[in-house]
Amino acid sequence: MTSERVLIAGGGIGGLALALTLHQIGVPCVVFESTSELRPLGVGINLQPNAVRELGDLGIGEDALNAVGVPAKEWALVGLNGRDIYSEPRGKSAGYHWHQYAVHRGKFHLLLARIVAERIGAENLRLGQKVTAYHQTADGRVVADITTADGQQLQETGRLLIGADGIHSSIRAQMHPDQPPIRWGGTLMWRGTAKGVPIRTGSSFVGLGTDRHRVVLYPISAPDENGLADINWIAEQTYDATHDWTKTGWFRPCELADFAHEFDGFVYDWLDLPKLLAGSDVAYENPMIDRDPIPTWVDGSVALMGDAAHPMYPTGSNGASQAIIDARVMGSLFLEHGVNAAALAAYDAKLCQPVGQLALRNRGAGPFGLLKMVDERCGGTFDNIDDVIPADERAQFMLAYQSAAGFARDALNGAPRTILAGARVAEQVADAADA
Numbered sequence: 001m002t003s004e005r006v007l008i009a010g011g012g013i014g015g016l017a018l019a020l021t022l023h024q025i026g027v028p029c030v031v032f033e034s035t036s037e038l039r040p041l042g043v044g045i046n047l048q049p050n051a052v053r054e055l056g057d058l059g060i061g062e063d064a065l066n067a068v069g070v071p072a073k074e075w076a077l078v079g080l081n082g083r084d085i086y087s088e089p090r091g092k093s094a095g096y097h098w099h100q101y102a103v104h105r106g107k108f109h110l111l112l113a114r115i116v117a118e119r120i121g122a123e124n125l126r127l128g129q130k131v132t133a134y135h136q137t138a139d140g141r142v143v144a145d146i147t148t149a150d151g152q153q154l155q156e157t158g159r160l161l162i163g164a165d166g167i168h169s170s171i172r173a174q175m176h177p178d179q180p181p182i183r184w185g186g187t188l189m190w191r192g193t194a195k196g197v198p199i200r201t202g203s204s205f206v207g208l209g210t211d212r213h214r215v216v217l218y219p220i221s222a223p224d225e226n227g228l229a230d231i232n233w234i235a236e237q238t239y240d241a242t243h244d245w246t247k248t249g250w251f252r253p254c255e256l257a258d259f260a261h262e263f264d265g266f267v268y269d270w271l272d273l274p275k276l277l278a279g280s281d282v283a284y285e286n287p288m289i290d291r292d293p294i295p296t297w298v299d300g301s302v303a304l305m306g307d308a309a310h311p312m313y314p315t316g317s318n319g320a321s322q323a324i325i326d327a328r329v330m331g332s333l334f335l336e337h338g339v340n341a342a343a344l345a346a347y348d349a350k351l352c353q354p355v356g357q358l359a360l361r362n363r364g365a366g367p368f369g370l371l372k373m374v375d376e377r378c379g380g381t382f383d384n385i386d387d388v389i390p391a392d393e394r395a396q397f398m399l400a401y402q403s404a405a406g407f408a409r410d411a412l413n414g415a416p417r418t419i420l421a422g423a424r425v426a427e428q429v430a431d432a433a434d435a
Contacts, residue, residue, distance in 0.1 A: 069103025
């Protein structure tokens with residue numbers, strides 16, 4: 001029965017991860033994605049070890065991820081004078097059982113979409129269809145209103161509706177009609193990729209500058225025959241409250257001349273940032289935006305996940321990872337409670353409050369808060385970082401963030417699988433269909 005399917009609004013990383021999870025545990029689903037054509041849009045993102053672990057349990061292992069990115073070996077912060085503030089190994093280099101991956105977001109997205117189409121059927125990944133509203137029925141099901149790319153109005157009935165439709169979520173807007181508007185914290189980001197020689201370990205994530213004026217660099221491909229990799233760069237500048245960020249757009253193509261001069265001083269013996277930027281094929285402008293946490297992600301048989309639930313600043317490099325974790329936790333609770341509103345309530349109780357706090361932590365600069373501490377204590381330049389922030393204080397700061405984000409090494413390595421191999425709730429769905 002089609003009314004027993006789970007309806008997923010949004011075919012981004014979170015929605016596709018949920019579709020794969022539901023298929024794994026035997027729950028039929030259909031994904032509605034407003035975009036009419038999936039293309040490899042975007043630049044680099046990081047997948048933390050907790051998310052890489054879950055992808056492996058979905059059958060998306062290292063070979064697949066190596067085709068769209070590279071394992072990260074180091075995470076480092078560097079002050080304005082080019083001296084290290086903090087560095088630590090990442091992924092397996094740090095003793096995790098899983099890599100951290102730096103991937104091209106668009107290529108990773110297309111990888112997920114291809115696997116979803118193969119497993120649930122291409123007819124159940126419906127492009128050019130946007131869920132605009134929902135209605136709950138007396139028997140506990142949900143009717144979704146859908147607008148197609150050519151303007152048709154459709155309705156689909158399902159067992160549950162999951163809103164994975166991003167920061168501008170229509171489902172969230174209906175669930176919380178009085179929510180505050182999107183919040184801009186004062187920072188604009190310019191993003192792009194350019195060919196360059198990987199620095200430090202050859203697969204290092206490096207944040208350089210201050211919390212108000214910085215650049216982030218990391219490779220998202222293996223080096224070619226000339227030793228050059230695709231280097232993902234993010235240049236960030238914080239402005240005062242009078243700056244009109246609404247004139248910018250999410251991934252709006254822009255000219256290097258619009259911003260590159262702000263970073264002319266980022267030249268060191270190991271990095272010539274102006275030269276790297278000049279070699280970029282394209283640059284995108286993004287305001288760094290999020291939303292205030294909401295008290296619940298659930299309305300009966302409807303739930304939010306990913307950016308629809310918890311849009312967060314990218315300072316922690318864990319937005320995509322958290323969306324994958326949302327999907328897996330939801331799947332585990334379907335196994336425990338059945339495919340019903342009780343499972344969604346348990347999901348809300350488990351994640352809503354702590355992930356909301358994580359989003360606020362990212363708003364406070366996340367792990368980049370160390371740059372702010374250095375700036376406040378010494379103006380961003382120093383001879384010996386231990387005289388500014390002792391090593392123990394730096395390590396404790398980072399451990400606190402990793403713990404809040406769910407990828408502290410020892411806890412993650414020792415944790416049981418979120419979903420055991422072979423676990424299925426197909427019988428529960430079949431029983432409900434026969435009722």
